[in-house]
Amino acid sequence: MTKTLQAEGSTTPMTIHSKPIKNSRGGTGRANLMQSVRQHRPQTTGIDYTTTPVTEIYGSNVFNRVTMRSYLPKSIYKAIVSALDNGERLDPSMADIVANAMKDWAVEKGATHFCHWFSPLTGLTAEKHDAFITPTADDKALVEFSGKFLVQGEPDASSFPSGGIRSTFEARGYTGWDPTSPAFIMEGTNGKTLCIPSVFCSYSGQALDKKTPLLRSLEAINKQAVRLLHVLDNKTVKRVSCTVGPEQEYFLIDETFYLARPDLINAGRALFGAKPPKGQEMEDHYWGTIRERVLAFMMDAEHELYKLGVPVKTRHNEVAPGQFEVAPIFESSNIACDHNMLLMEIFRKTALKHGLRCLLHEKPFSGINGSGKHNNWSMADDQGNNLLEPGSTPHENEQFLVVLTAIIRAMNKYGGLLRASIASANNDHRLGANEAPPAIMSVYLGDKLAEVVKGIVTGKVDGQKAKRVIEIGVSMLPEISPDESDRNRTSPFAFTGNKFEFRAVGSSQSIAWPNTILNTIVADSLQYVADAIEAETKKGTELKKAVQAVVKKVLTENERVIFNGDNYSEVWHKEAEKRGLPNARNTVEALPALVTAEAKALFTRQGVLKEDEVESRYNIMLEAYCKTINIESLLTAEIASTMILPAAIEYQHQLASTIVLTKSAIGGAQITAEEGMLRDLCHKISELHNAIEVLNSFIKGSKDDENGHSDVYTHARYYQERVITAMNEVRHAADELETVVDDSLWPLPKFREMLYIY
Numbered sequence: 001m002t003k004t005l006q007a008e009g010s011t012t013p014m015t016i017h018s019k020p021i022k023n024s025r026g027g028t029g030r031a032n033l034m035q036s037v038r039q040h041r042p043q044t045t046g047i048d049y050t051t052t053p054v055t056e057i058y059g060s061n062v063f064n065r066v067t068m069r070s071y072l073p074k075s076i077y078k079a080i081v082s083a084l085d086n087g088e089r090l091d092p093s094m095a096d097i098v099a100n101a102m103k104d105w106a107v108e109k110g111a112t113h114f115c116h117w118f119s120p121l122t123g124l125t126a127e128k129h130d131a132f133i134t135p136t137a138d139d140k141a142l143v144e145f146s147g148k149f150l151v152q153g154e155p156d157a158s159s160f161p162s163g164g165i166r167s168t169f170e171a172r173g174y175t176g177w178d179p180t181s182p183a184f185i186m187e188g189t190n191g192k193t194l195c196i197p198s199v200f201c202s203y204s205g206q207a208l209d210k211k212t213p214l215l216r217s218l219e220a221i222n223k224q225a226v227r228l229l230h231v232l233d234n235k236t237v238k239r240v241s242c243t244v245g246p247e248q249e250y251f252l253i254d255e256t257f258y259l260a261r262p263d264l265i266n267a268g269r270a271l272f273g274a275k276p277p278k279g280q281e282m283e284d285h286y287w288g289t290i291r292e293r294v295l296a297f298m299m300d301a302e303h304e305l306y307k308l309g310v311p312v313k314t315r316h317n318e319v320a321p322g323q324f325e326v327a328p329i330f331e332s333s334n335i336a337c338d339h340n341m342l343l344m345e346i347f348r349k350t351a352l353k354h355g356l357r358c359l360l361h362e363k364p365f366s367g368i369n370g371s372g373k374h375n376n377w378s379m380a381d382d383q384g385n386n387l388l389e390p391g392s393t394p395h396e397n398e399q400f401l402v403v404l405t406a407i408i409r410a411m412n413k414y415g416g417l418l419r420a421s422i423a424s425a426n427n428d429h430r431l432g433a434n435e436a437p438p439a440i441m442s443v444y445l446g447d448k449l450a451e452v453v454k455g456i457v458t459g460k461v462d463g464q465k466a467k468r469v470i471e472i473g474v475s476m477l478p479e480i481s482p483d484e485s486d487r488n489r490t491s492p493f494a495f496t497g498n499k500f501e502f503r504a505v506g507s508s509q510s511i512a513w514p515n516t517i518l519n520t521i522v523a524d525s526l527q528y529v530a531d532a533i534e535a536e537t538k539k540g541t542e543l544k545k546a547v548q549a550v551v552k553k554v555l556t557e558n559e560r561v562i563f564n565g566d567n568y569s570e571v572w573h574k575e576a577e578k579r580g581l582p583n584a585r586n587t588v589e590a591l592p593a594l595v596t597a598e599a600k601a602l603f604t605r606q607g608v609l610k611e612d613e614v615e616s617r618y619n620i621m622l623e624a625y626c627k628t629i630n631i632e633s634l635l636t637a638e639i640a641s642t643m644i645l646p647a648a649i650e651y652q653h654q655l656a657s658t659i660v661l662t663k664s665a666i667g668g669a670q671i672t673a674e675e676g677m678l679r680d681l682c683h684k685i686s687e688l689h690n691a692i693e694v695l696n697s698f699i700k701g702s703k704d705d706e707n708g709h710s711d712v713y714t715h716a717r718y719y720q721e722r723v724i725t726a727m728n729e730v731r732h733a734a735d736e737l738e739t740v741v742d743d744s745l746w747p748l749p750k751f752r753e754m755l756y757i758y
């Protein structure tokens with residue numbers, strides 16, 4: 001029986017078979033999934049930018065400056081803007097007035113609840129909603145929101161990770177309003193909530209979130225950069241902040257496939273799956289025409305993001321099949337981080353509306369490209385000047401070269417910390433594979449700038465060009481166009497004309513932590529360079545000469561971190577080793593960099609994290625690693641035992657029966673082909689079975705205290721060395737089976753389906 005349906009929002013009627021298609025042995029198999037996927041057509045949302053122009057929608061759910069101006073008394077508005085612009089504390093007496101204005105605005109927009117929206121160390125955002133309503137004596141209700149509730153919340157926070165900082169008997173963590181990131185309204189299907197970006201700290205003030213250290217690191221950058229600029233005689237600058245533009249990669253697959261894959265549901269990545277016959281080798285996906293269904297999703301998500309004032313700018317197909325990218329216009333660091341968290345949430349939510357799933361995992365499908373987040377980063381002063389803009393006068397060049405020198409020193413001295421900042425079980429699958437930079441932190445400058453640095457270091461005049469550049473502050477830099485500086489896509493930290501692009505960040509992670517580390521190490525080097533220049537000038541050296549001497553010395557000491565070649569090549573890996581650059585191949589190797597005495601001193605010196613706060617983050621990252629591998633290993637064992645082995649055994653049964661039946665039908669029949677297939681299958685089944693047994697024994701071992709897992713680091717090493725290896729063996733054996741078992745019996749959607757059918 002067939003019937004004709006019209007999918008929601010679709011103009012094309014389609015035919016649906018109401019009877020599930022059955023395979024030979026009665027299993028309904030994956031064929032039915034395909035039927036279900038076929039039902040999906042692009043979803044319309046009714047967005048019409050001719051009736052409501054995008055400029056009107058943009059920021060309409062944000063308590064931004066425009067909104068504040070119309071809801072706040074003029075004097076309060078002015079005071080707030082001035083506090084925000086100058087990085088000053090807000091006068092607490094204003095809290096009540098601001099809270100009331102925020103509430104009026106939110107209630108007019110239809111909000112019934114408010115929440116402090118924060119980022120605990122889970123890596124996700126958290127929120128606890130409270131209603132605005134308060135019952136009155138005459139059994140009615142009024143809406144209320146006071147400064148007290150705006151400024152501080154007290155969630156029951158005992159279940160957030162604290163890495164040992166906060167024992168449960170004093171489990172209270174406090175959320176506190178971050179006025180530098182504007183409040184916004186989140187729309188749900190049945191109502192709206194006012195969200196107040198907040199920090200999250202323990203009773204005694206220790207940071208329990210990602211935002212607090214980021215804000216502290218921005219203060220460190222501000223302090224050290226302003227000081228350096230003043231030392232360089234650029235005295236009018238009052239503030240320096242960081243700018244960030246994170247490019248976000250992601251996969252979309254049809255929800256039907258997703259729901260048939262317990263690994264995607266629970267681990268976010270496919271733990272099994274043979275490489276598809278067609279991968280990304282045709283290079284036909286990158287920047288290809290965006291499919292209608294995907295474009296409908298993108299436009300819907302963008303519409304939601306516009307309302308939240310997230311400046312999403314570009315969208316395109318990425319390299320891998322089923323992979324896409326979205327990039328916003330850069331913003332000040334703290335807001336860029338909040339907006340990236342919102343973007344990931346809106347993408348997940350909107351995908352559901354379209355019958356899709358948005359996979360943000362760093363490596364959902366092995367064998368094809370994973371997803372990252374290119375963190376474009378720079379510093380800007382309060383007059384809007386980009387400190388990484390080489391400039392067009394010798395004086396601007398001088399400032400640029402000093403700042404660049406500081407960054408190169410930061411990368412050389414503390415590259416290991418930056419590496420640790422993006423370490424996770426997920427990102428381990430991606431770094432160093434032929435798609436993402438390797439784990440060795442180096443700096444790419446492009447040919448021209450590298451030549452300038454070389455000229456400064458060697459003092460050698462190599463023709464006209466070098467002559468022009470080595471006299472810092474006197475002569476001009478050659479012009480560096482962004483195009484020629486961005487040819488090398490293999491570098492983890494590339495100068496791209498007027499910013500650095502940190503390319504090792506994972507797609508699912510919050511950018512707050514990598515930016516915190518980046519800001520901290522750069523702030524420290526800005527301080528170092530300022531100290532050194534000041535020490536020279538105090539001796540009576542002329543400023544230009546002092547700058548020249550310091551830049552030369554610091555570049556000479558740190559130039560080993562500069563590398564302009566192919567970061568994937570074996571040659572570089574050997575060369576990097578010779579240069580003494582660390583190469584932490586995985587999370588377990590990378591994380592200890594965070595807790596060296598040197599690192600702790602750095603964090604303390606820059607006022608970003610105290611020792612116990614560093615320790616707690618280190619512990620949490622290791623714990624997260626163990627938990628991830630634990631979940632994946634349990635899932636691997638379960639799926640292999642309960643889904644893949646049974647399918648293989650079913651096929652074994654079919655083959656064996658065929659052989660027996662054939663032999664009895666035709667006495668003395670030669671059926672060597674089937675016998676060979678059966679033997680091969682039996683062999684592959686026993687390989688899988690053995691691999692599962694080994695994995696199970698290691699899983700058991702991971703729980704065993706007797707195995708000497710006295711601390712979380714030893715535990716993590718065990719997972720890294722034993723459990724992951726055993727998981728890989730199971731996968732290998734299962735993927736081998738996938739290539740021989742009857743397709744209609746295979747229980748999991750295959751890569752060739754998931755990545756292409758949507």
Ligand code: ADP
Nearest residue numbers: 243244245246327328329330376377378386499
């Ligand atoms: P691509 O890297 O894909 O070639 P672009 O270099 O044009 O693209 O920009 C990538 C990202 O870099 C965008 O999000 C952009 O807003 C951001 N960006 C540009 N200038 C800066 C800056 N000064 N600071 C931080 N991010 C920036």
Ligand code: MG
Nearest residue numbers: 247374376501
């Ligand atoms: Mg880029």
